[in-house]
Amino acid sequence: MSDTIDAVGGVPLDRLAARVGQTPFFAYDRQLLTERIALLRATLPDEIELGYAVKANPMPAVVQHLAGLVDGLDVASAGEMLVALDTPIGADRISFAGPGKTDDELAQAVAAGVLVEIESGGEADRLVATGERLGLRPTAAIRVNPDFSVKGSGMRLGGGPQQFGVDSERVPALMDRLASAEIDLVGFHVFAGSQNLDAGILCEAQRRTVELVLELATHAPEPPRYLNVGGGFGIPYFDGDEPLDLGAIGDNLDDLVTNAIRPQLPDARVVVELGRYIVGECGVYVTRVVDRKESRDKTFLVVDGGLHHQLAASGNFGQVIRRNYPVAVAGPAAAERETVEVVGCLCTPLDLLADGATLPRADVGDLVVLFQAGAYGLTASPTGFLSHPPPVEVLV
């Protein structure tokens, strides 16, 4: 990743900042989003449907743009569902996952006609009751907590005891119980991890996921029509991270669809659901240097943004070891290079955006940009912290 940046979406950064009218802001690149989906389409088998996990970036303009490119949207709250329903995507291509769905949320989902991913037996009962109350037959899939977990995953969501999904060994009994209920049970969702950069591990997870759902399918009253095999594709954040080998994943999915799924379930939709992998590298967070100061043996660039907008970049969102996200100074770059601390404007030492970064010299007024800000940036940050103004988001 370069330590300078000239433009986003073809617009020079200083001009973009003037157009936005303020710093800090997030800029997402429409063309990069389109290219990312094209890459996935070109690399994954034709039969794979692409779902976008809205939680990665719920900015309405981003969701609208992606809705024209993907086959479905996955939402994790009623708020995200409303954003998804505002797109041209059909409600039957929207899935709603997440533990702790309230009765109100279930009612909204059933009324909308979206597919509800059942996270527990209790939720299944509440969903059926909601449908009876509304006089509507809910569409649902069972989210399965697998009996395996994926090693090397940045975040593990499957295996062992979990708040997510129904333990795989309990799924047959749940299907039996729901067979006589007023509910259209269309299939399964298995999600075994996230932010994984190792294609071998992801392929193994997909293989085991397919084995699991095909075994569960034998217990289903009728052949499943929906198989969401999860995602978990990672993006590089840190020095030494290698991009995911997407080709290997495409080959593996091709083999699984052709040789395992289709013989048993010729008509089922097979969905890969991705969030971070689609949007993460398509956005930047743009700040302006407010102060430049020397303190003892270090040089500090104090910018007008900070962890209240991009918490993960400060290393404080669940990370054990803090490492720098890629950072750059907006061009034209000074010839002089220097090692600096880039800190935010919050009155807390946690607000460290780059520690010992070597960058072209930047002065007060210059723009400092953090990359990999397209996913889990603004919405995953404590925007109210210290009551600073919110940033703006633009899709360029």
Add this chain to the structure above:
Amino acid sequence: MSDTIDAVGGVPLDRLAARVGQTPFFAYDRQLLTERIALLRATLPDEIELGYAVKANPMPAVVQHLAGLVDGLDVASAGEMLVALDTPIGADRISFAGPGKTDDELAQAVAAGVLVEIESGGEADRLVATGERLGLRPTAAIRVNPDFSVKGSGMRLGGGPQQFGVDSERVPALMDRLASAEIDLVGFHVFAGSQNLDAGILCEAQRRTVELVLELATHAPEPPRYLNVGGGFGIPYFDGDEPLDLGAIGDNLDDLVTNAIRPQLPDARVVVELGRYIVGECGVYVTRVVDRKESRDKTFLVVDGGLHHQLAASGNFGQVIRRNYPVAVAGPAAAERETVEVVGCLCTPLDLLADGATLPRADVGDLVVLFQAGAYGLTASPTGFLSHPPPVEVLV
């Protein structure tokens, strides 16, 4: 801390939830706030002025209540400053600290007449220029980055190279430079740490702070009138944490004021600035159980709140080791006790509020309460994460 709770501010919790009209919510206890200030007044010397650091909890009703009890307010942004200015406290009793103050923020502060705590030489120059532009003489203090740091502090804000304050060895030159400028330089602010539970360490920090400011005072063109000696008083969060020995701190401050400060600076205001210590234990976060599920060998209570409202309790806000905040079930308590995982409603495994907590049995619809939620709760949390509704805050 008990594992059951009946009421907040004398209002039974189920009635309070009905009054609020929703869960989750934060409830802050007016009487506890009053008692906390009374404890500080009774224990610290009469000559110590109490400042409230608004960033700990900027809810306007809380700030209004505290404004009637403390001697001053410290703000860390223009947003906090507006909340403080809406109270009856005089602008000259409001201080504005924090790196990265923008020109606009400086102009707001100068126009308001609040005391600006200067964080760098560059900021000092911008402050003077702002005053000239507005035709107003800014009031300012120099925030000093000490040449020592306090061991055992939860968060270190002084010593070594820092974005906070002017290195102590650079302060005399800065005062010389500002002596001829149109600015009223009233004194110093030294803040050496936060969330410290060891009175011995805090006393040592106060002693060194007073030594430092008295030494710096000898370089000042006129005797300083304002000495903000910081705070850093911690509150217990975890099993085994012992409450701070406030009496020892009071004795130490009494000695410092009487024997060190007054002989040299008979008229200076001496301010102790506290945030978390004042409000942290006066608030709870109230959630409702949405789902109760068994997964393999564990029992999960899925509540309608989560890390999007109370990030620190999930252990994901800069903490290296996750430990449970105190948690309780709202009474009347069931006789049966059990060990549970309390998880939030977010679709992420990070959303863990209590790990292996032993509590009275709770079922769907019951209220689960997290203590120590008065400081750095709502505003320090990613409220937009997964687009769930915001919580409500009430002062009871």
